[in-house]
Amino acid sequence: MSTISRSRSPIKLGMWLLLAPLCLWLLLLIILPHLELLTYSLSAPDEGGFTFEFYGEFFGESLYWRTFLRTAVMSILATILTLLIGFPVAFFIAKMIKGRSKGILFAMCLIPFWVSELVRTFGWMILLRESGVISTALQWLGFIDSGVELLYTDATIMLGLVYSAMLFMVVPLVSTLDSLDDSYIEAGYDLGGNNWNILREIVIPHAMPGIVSGCIIVFMLSLGNYLTPVLLGGKDSLWFTEQIYTQFITRFNWEQGSAFGILLLILSSLIVWLGLKVTGQSFTKTMG
């Protein structure tokens, strides 16, 4: 970092020293690999030179863009579901309970994250498979005659996605809802509001930064998830990250995989940007 030698005053030096890890991290692990990906995706492997072939492949082969579309739609759906389930949970933790039980409940949301995603996913597989816990229990109780397969459906993927993303929705929501003074809610009631319009006009507008940041995180996590759709979705998983993995690892087609990676980055950023536009939020407001 030549900047260090250029800056004279010790304060500036200190600032740069503090910034250095961040800059290095950004440069080495974020910017350079992405530039590398970009270069790969644009270079022709055999004859050399520059080509858009691999991007063309994405749009030309309906299989790829449809997989992406499916991934995006499922991720959006997972985000909405996570929000719908996470909001009451967060509201309960932030507003309805006080003291020690609050911490305990929050910790309970955290517990599943003490084990790796793989273990959590296998947990679901043990529960949901045809010879699994739920199916066996239902048979034992006499509700069904033979085992039911609860795995390998879109609903299972959704379940897994919502489950593994829940914490990332609840945490920002709890912190924004925590910052909502009870007196605002009371003022709402006092002025004649009922539960529904207090939620709509006071609580949700206040929680909007938390909702948006939670949604962005959950959407990105779902879109970038690999294990959950592949393991729980089985033969119907069709997740875009699976395509990228396949291109890189089993097809040795790094150029195509890079193009997919770049496209995932661009398209997901686009979706997030659109989402922010539609809800009238700004990224800086949400993250600040």
Next chain:
Amino acid sequence: MKKTSVLSIAIALSMSASAQAAEELRLLTWGGYAPQNVIDLFEKETGIEVKVTNSNNEEMISKLRATRGSGFDLAQPSQDRVLGAQKDHKIYKPLDLSKIDRAQFIPSMLSATEGQSTLKGEVYAVPHVWGSSGLVVNRADAADIKDYTDLCNAAYEGKVSYRLKRPTLIGFAYAMGEDPFAAYSDEDKYQQIMDKVGQKLMDCKDNVKTYWSGGDALLNLMRSGETVAAMAWDAGGWKLNQENADITFVAPASGALGWIDTFVLPRKTKNEEAAYKWINFVMQPDIAAMITDSAGNFTASKGSDEYVDATLKSQYQASFSAADIDNIKWYPPVPAGLEKIEGKILDRVNAY
């Protein structure tokens, strides 16, 4: 691909923990090929520490490609994946055959492997473990499954499993009366065959419970009875056979697919000497038998049969008649370009 690749470094860093101990052998291999008892014996004899990374063909090649042949001292890709990968990515190093005790190998297998892994007069691979893929069938529920295409019988809807990988394409092609290996040199013909196989697999999708990806996942599917038949490796079938006599490996009517996993040197191997020591060590008949016990597959070690567990021998004999053995289709080296054709077909089947 000669540019300095930051991405490769990043991938390499994330994929392989590079160790810097003085005498160690970093082995990139398959699960079961380097059991702890063998490692212990080797360490005792040579003082060399063995670090094992379990993998599969695609990952081995991807890792070595990402690091341009460094990070490991010895790798074990299948014989058919040696030459293609070497031509495309230059990730291997020619073997010095004088350092290998050739007398320990079954001569026919050694010459076959050497013949199929020779590039510009240099030999890149020697054989280690061999086996086949075919059908694992629960005979109580699906006695009539004799060939790959039988998996698509309407009676077994949602009850079978196979991988979405190239062996499945090849197996189905044979079962459908084609000869894909013969078409390796004819890209158009191969494309035709693959299109046909792809269509068949799409039609067959309703029969599939799930496409299995890890060996353990398959064992669980068969063990729990969720699937009654699957396309899988022989060793898996024999392992299940020990738990449930109904389940066993069946050599398909159109022929089992034979593979040989080899020893190759990554281009930037740091401890070539240890690699040769390991090869010579594990090819001793008694050691090779220990690996057979652990992996479930036989090795190219001459005379190791007599040390192998009797059960495995009898299972092998039950699954393979003499005719079945003759009928094994051995994978020839994959020419460049074919994998792209296969990839597209597999993607389509997956998306269907």
Next chain:
Amino acid sequence: MGIIFLSDDIMQTPPIDLACENICKHFAQFTAVNDVSFTIPKGSFFSILGPSGCGKTTLLRMLAGFESPSTGDIKIKQTSVLNVPPNKRPVNMVFQHLALFPTMDVAQNVGYGLRRQGVAKAEIAERVAAVLQRVGLPDSGKKQVSQLSGGQRQRIALARCLVLNPTLLLLDEPLGALDLKLREQMKIELKQLQKEFGTTFVYITHDQSEALVMSDQIAVMNHGKFEQVGTPHELYYEPKTAFVASFVGDSNRWSGRVTQQTGETLQVTTKDGLTLQGVAQGGTFDDASEVDIFVRPEAIHVSRLVPQIRLDNQLECTVNNILFDGAKSQIIAIEEKSGGRIMVAMPQTADFKDLKITDTLYLTFSTEQALCFSHSQELDDVDH
């Protein structure tokens, strides 16, 4: 103790807006409000004054409907509201920190309640504009809450409630967060607005000056009970309990024992050895019973020379400190024999211009200015 304000003169009394009957509120550990009864006539400014933790906030929240009394009844315009939820009560509240909705602009804040009532849009705009005009903030409708000054926020918070024409407006120490100067100004403004709108205000505060300046009636509350209800004048000059005497306005206090009684007049020997004469308050005393004597600083006559006129109580002191505060300057004097501290108002005459520390002062006050109450242990604890 049921205190019915002016109830003996029905003809002249405005109708009663709020009546609380024997309200108690028990929490698991303690009793926050203990058998409180009072009535508030329409259009008056009623303050509940008490130290923090005295139960005044709980009482106010019961009026608003956020808490329900354990026993007792709350009647607004003669109708019990115990089963009416807060959003249905004809009561609005100005919160301690105002609780203006930060996500809405001023007009949306003020119009919130009207929207809840389903008032037509045009009418909402009209009424919001009108109320903003009345609180002196026309054209502020489009502003964000964060753009307003502290005083302007106060007025918007009031406007948000007043636009709904509530029967009762509850105010929970809304001036607490303001700086002193603004607080003084807002006191006057609040009183003015209350008069203009004619709405009944219930104002809770721990600041006696706020209560004294604005209120028609003040209830002094302590330990969940009303100690005294009366006009500011009554509370200041005729406190009924030691607590009221000490809490409302400044006082000098001596503790001592009754040594002699002549009718209402008591002679008391204080703990530090002074003999003082005062008037018995709140009943009669036995000889030797413990009492507290309260004397207002401004009721003490100060002179630098031995006074010509002898009053009942005379103390010779030296100046210990002078707290200069313009017209409100005070002298802290030490009584020579006992060493006790006495606070007196500094007379604004030329005699005292050159008063210095260690100067001698003669303090005199009449028996009538010295109020004797039976001794309160609690006040001792506060002093320490």
